[in-house]
Amino acid sequence: MEVMEEGNLMDRVQILLQRDLAYYEEHQKVLQERLCSEVVGGQLDFPHHASFASVKLVSWWEGEYVAAYHKPSDFLPTLKEDKNAAHSSDNEEAEAAAVITSVPEEFARLTESSAAQLLEHLHTLSQEALDHADLTVLTGTLGAAALTRNSLWCYNELLKRGSDTAGLSLHNSFKQFNEMVEALAERLLDLHNRLLSLYILQDADSLNWEHNQPFFEGQRGSFIIQMWWLYMQGTREDLWNTVPPKTAQRVFAGMLNESLTILTVRYSQATPSISRGNLLVIDISNLLLCVRHLLPAICTNKSELIGLSNQNKVVRDIHAKCHELLCCLIIRGCPLAVLYKHFRKPGEPVPIFSERPVTPAPWYMVVSSHHFTSLPKDNYATKDLPDKTAVALDLIVLMAQPEASWPLLLKVLMMRKSFLSTLLFHHLIHTKPAKEKETRTEVPKTAEEKSSSNNCEGFLCSGNCRMKGKDRIEDPLTQTACAVIHIAAMVGCIGDLGAVLQPILECPTPEIKNLWGCCDGRQVWDEHGHPAWFKALTRIMASSLEPAVKDSLRNKGSIKVLLNGVAQLAECLPTTLYGASCLLEDALPADVQPLGGSVLMQMVGAALYSILMDEGKDEAIVVAEALCSMDKKKYHHQVKEIKQAFAACSEEMGDKDDSFSTIEEVPYIADVYVSHLLLTESGKQALKTIFKFLQHNTKWILGKLEALDPNEPIHQMKVPKLKPPNPPKLLHSMFNIGAHKFDELLNNAWNLDWKGLLQTPLSLTAKKMWTQLTYRPEFREPEFLNEHDKKVVETISKYFSNYHSQQN
Structure with a gap:
């Protein structure tokens, strides 16, 4: 226009x-x-x-x-x-x-x-x-x-x-x-809720509970849950791609909460016939599985996801409704024989009536049993979760957000003694990139081309939305490994960085040459041949040592001036670099001789060489070559000053080898760390690189964390991928709930432990349970039962009659 x-x-x-x-x-x-x-x-x-x-x-x-x-x-x-x-x-x-x-x-x-x-x-x-x-x-x-x-x-x-x-x-x-x-936003939510209530959640055939014939000959659940699931998935994708992210999240949360209210009231008050009693149980089981996959999109952390936090009112309401649905599922679906064993003797305590302890939401543990090997009986907190489970749950929430949550990403990387960072780095350094992806040597030839390649041409674009600089000529695996080390060094303590570097410190003998060659004084110049972890450490140094290089060039390229400048700038660098050099030096092979006799000086030398070569001037190149052949004895005093300066800074900060970041225990620390990272171009690129890798390899990582759904195909988690996964096809989304097929309970693919569920404390009252029992067709139409089942119903009815009389 x-x-x-x-x-x-x-x-x-x-x-x-x-x-x-x-x-x-x-x-x-x-x-x-x-x-x-x-x-x-x-x-x-x-x-x-x-x-x-x-x-x-x-x-x-x-x-x-x-x-x-x-x-x-x-x-x-x-x-x-x-x-x-x-x-x-x-x-x-x-x-x-x-x-x-x-x-x-x-x-x-x-x-x-x-x-x-x-x-x-x-x-x-x-x-x-x-x-x-x-x-x-x-x-x-x-x-x-x-x-x-x-x-x-x-x-x-x-x-x-x-x-x-x-x-x-x-x-x-x-x-x-x-x-x-x-x-x-309110009008958008109202419009979606009207569409859901008037069109999606209405089906006269499957909702005809009093009909004396089974729905679809008893071969499937109702269409309602399936259509609701498909509509919620499609709407979530549309909202994520069109509406501002926070607004989209609020709208989707309102849709989920409102529609779940309708479904909870409907199923908890339904009075089906003998022919359609099982349909209600199948629908509830499908519904709970659907909510499990939709809920992470409106949560902010794993505490909200598993019901251990009450700060988010909408999430709290959804957990309450799912708890009602779980109770309804147990009471309506539990076989009469199992119910009889629990309610045949009046006066005996019934666990399901006990007060529910502070544990993850029982309904979530039922539909996500692969995250919980056993149901906890005592009070439970997120810190009591196993490391792999805790990381996996936060990762699931992170990947479901409408936009990248940088504080949550940092938390996922650094929590539990940098568990995920260590896992990622271990596999990245041992994974060779595909041949066609090994190098990216093509770079823009002109300034105009370079500018256009960094600019998406969207409104408000500043040219920072795409990879720039040296990272553009490296393969994605190397970029990700560098990013992991960068985050651990800039955010974590020495313990965090040491944990991530553990695969280097304990590398087997055949790999020593590949991993430790960068620490040899004769390889200072070989920047492109350095492994990812060494590149990341030296680039952090290089970003702060540029003043020393410029001061040296103003003084005719003096090496002494250069080294003195490094000693003065030591306090500007993360103390984790000194700790990392000490750890690496302790594990240094005998046949590797670093520059200046220490790994710290090797890192300093590589960083200075990179800065000098980027200058491109003849004088800078001469200084760079002189640095590579630096005489240890001649510059002994300057090298000693550098070591002492780094050691003093590390001691002043109080860093210890066994210290770890407390980013999980104190949540607001993640916001502070992220604000510092996003102020630098390198920190911003590191976060974006890791997030993209996690997006492409979520299932692979969940497999490594032993948190992948058991029904997930094994071939999808063998190796990390460099391309985004293909979205599920429409037919797959229609007939599957994640890795589960619809109606698994009907097809005996999901076997619920009814006895264990009745023994789970759910804070259920006897009055409420009896009300739900009276909605069962066996209790309303006992004339259609055989003599055995009639006796069971009579015994259970007598139990609750005596229970109420004792209470009164």
Whole structure:
């Protein structure tokens, strides 16, 4: 769509909105622009897409801001790259917006007025979407409102901080758009709930409980659960790809909670006939398995997933409803013979009536028995879970989120003494990449090509959404191994990094040459031949030692000045590097002689050599070559100072070899660590690399953690993959619940331990159990039973009659 780029802002906005409305009336859809994947979500919950009108208006606001303040706001990354040019009168962005010099008061007035016009325009579109139940238009309007809200928040923050903008505010405009986003999210949730309740959860045939013939000749469960499962899966995928992530999660949580309320009430109050009594039990078993796979998407950690946390109200309600369904499943589905054994003698204690201890939710342990080898009887906490189970549960939650949760990713990597990081690194260093993936030597030939390859061309793209630098010429396995070491070194303690490096420290003799060759003083120059773990350690050093190199080059390439600078910069480096060098030195083979007689100096030398070679100057190359042949005796004093400086920093920080990160015990520490990592390009790339690897190999990792569903095909977890897994086909999603087929209880593929379930403390009251028993067809229609079953029903009825009389 072409729009006028010249003239007064209000005139341009009016024409823009008129053309946007005309486009909708002609095509019955909203013209949208894609946002860069790097900015989607986050604290402000940016959308995946926004309408063309909102994107254009935000761009024009930036032009007005530049005209008023003579500098970019840094909200649009494209303007940030030309920050220096923004101070000149011929700034390209200012010319593109065709804005004359303005003042802050004019910027605030124009922004507020144009925002009000856009708000009215979006109200019109949203009403059209609701009138026609058009989800596409509704989500497009929601994205436009979310982008506008976020931009108004950013500009309002700039106004509050400015010394010359006293009294100026965009808070009212921000508040209006924020209310609109919340209202549209509520309307989206209402629309999905109406579709679920009116169309998906209605089936007159399978819900005809009083019918005297079995449904589908008793060969399957009802269609309702199957259609509900398919709708929830498809809607989750649509929400994840269209709606802002946090909003999508809230909408999906509301859908799951509301529909589960309907299903719980329906099945707990149903009074089926003898012919259809088993249908209810099969449906409940299918429903619980479905909820098990849908629940991780709305949880934030494993405590919420397994029911050990009550902070999330929606998740708590879902656990309560699933508990009701489990009780209904036990009472309605337990064979009469098993019930008789538990209720034949009045006065004997019944475990199911006992108060439920603090344990993982019983319903979740029933449908995820492969995570729990036995049902805990005493009070239980997440810290009591086995290491593999604890890591696997958090990993499941992480992979189900609508956006990458960096704090949770860091927690998964570092929890339980860096269990997952150690597992990943052990396999990565022993896995050879495929031949076609071994090297990536092709690099962009021109600056323009390089810029375009790093830019996704989405709105707000700053060029950081793709791999850059040295990582682009390495295979994905090497990148991931480097990223694991980087995270362990920057976030963990010496114990964490030592645990991850354990495969190196205990490597078998045949592999010594491949793993330890990088520590030989004659191999300082061979950067491309260094293994992943050594590259990661030296790159961390290189990022902080550049000042020492520049100081040396200013002093005619003096090696002494270079080494003295390293000693002064020791406190700028993570103390884990010194601890790692000590661990490596203790395990160093006898035939490997590092630079300066220590692994620490070998790491320092490799880092300095990399910086010098990147300089590309002849003088730097001369210094690099001199560093490789450095005389240990001549620079003995400088080498000693470097060692002492690193040792002093490590001692001052109190690092010990046996110390480990407490990231699992103190959750907010993960947020602190992540904020530091995301401030550096290397830390950001490390997190993104590991997350992508986990996405591609979730099933393989769960197999290594012994937490994969027993029904999962074994061939899917043999080796790690470099490509994303293929999404399940529609037919597979329709007839399977994850790795389980529908109606497993009916087909005897899932054998429930009814006796064990009756002995599980569930805080069930005798009154409630008797009410559910009376809904069973055997108790309502005893005339259809044989003499044996009639006697069983009579005995159980007498037990509860005596129990109630004793209680009264």
